[in-house]
Amino acid sequence: MREKLKVALADFLDYIRFLVPFKTALFKVKTISSTADLSRFMQQQSAYISQATLFGYLKTRIGSRYVSHFNDEQFLASVNMAKVEIYLAALEDFALYTTSYMSAERGIFIKGYMEDIFANIISTDQNLKLPEDKKLKAIEHFKGRLNAMDIDKYFTNEPFKNSSETLYRFAPIADELKVQDRDIVLNSMILKWKHVTDDLRKNSKNFSI
Numbered sequence: 452m453r454e455k456l457k458v459a460l461a462d463f464l465d466y467i468r469f470l471v472p473f474k475t476a477l478f479k480v481k482t483i484s485s486t487a488d489l490s491r492f493m494q495q496q497s498a499y500i501s502q503a504t505l506f507g508y509l510k511t512r513i514g515s516r517y518v519s520h521f522n523d524e525q526f527l528a529s530v531n532m533a534k535v536e537i538y539l540a541a542l543e544d545f546a547l548y549t550t551s552y553m554s555a556e557r558g559i560f561i562k563g564y565m566e567d568i569f570a571n572i573i574s575t576d577q578n579l580k581l582p583e584d585k586k587l588k589a590i591e592h593f594k595g596r597l598n599a600m601d602i603d604k605y606f607t608n609e610p611f612k613n614s615s616e617t618l619y620r621f622a623p624i625a626d627e628l629k630v631q632d633r634d635i636v637l638n639s640m641i642l643k644w645k646h647v648t649d650d651l652r653k654n655s656k657n658f659s660i
Contacts, residue, residue: 483655486564492654493549494572496647497542504618504640505530505537512624512632529623535581540617542572543593544610545644549651550597551605553658561660562602569593615640 483489509530546569553559570590573579581589601608615637619629622636629636 481654482657483651484657484659486561486568486660489549489561489655489658490568490572492651493542493545493568494576496650497538497545498578500545500614500640500643500647501534501537501541501618504636504643505533505622507639508618508622508624508632508636512628526623531580533618533621533623535579536621537614537618538579539573539589540614541611542569543596544612544614545647546593547596547600548606548610548648551600551602551607551610552648552651553655555603555606557655557658559658559660562597564660566590566594566597569597611641611644614644 483492546565550562550565553561573586573589579586618640619633619636622629624632
């Protein structure tokens with residue numbers, strides 16, 4: 452009985468550590484009334500989406516061997532690389548969605564601010580373990596997408612396709628298993644984004660720049 456309790460506790464702690472970003476749950480931005488609030492909300496929710504979808508997918512696919520896999524250095528390295536790639540894609544998508552939504556639906560033109568908001572998140576996020584040259588590359592990549600976007604239509608036209616595809620592409624799951632999972636994985640992430648965008652709409656009613 453005691454051994455079963457130890458296993459259950461280990462699984463719970465693992466869930467807390469890897470699947471639920473604890474700080475996001477405790478300190479989630481409730482009111483978005485300034486660009487500072489918006490920046491924190493974007494960072495929190497992009498981190499949450501990227502971690503919850505990646506580790507949820509891994510746990511579903513690996514099953515009861517989920518915890519033991521994190522003792523495998525090669526697997527852990529693949530997971531860490533996937534976390535970074537998915538987070539960057541999620542942050543990009545959410546920043547573009549927010550820019551488009553605010554402009555088209557609210558008449559608030561934040562495109563001129565979003566490049567700096569994105570760059571500041573990338574530069575100051577202590578959990579993002581990237582060398583400076585890769586951070587600059589990520590910022591330039593976002594700038595290119597920002598300048599090329601259709602600001603009035605982006606938020607209505609598969610705005611989270613890139614981050615969903617990145618989850619599917621980088622998750623360290625065998626290719627033959629991924630083929631069966633594509634639609635489920637993509638739809639799962641899109642559904643999570645729906646909850647986040649609902650919060651953005653609800654909590655940003657007093658937003659101004």
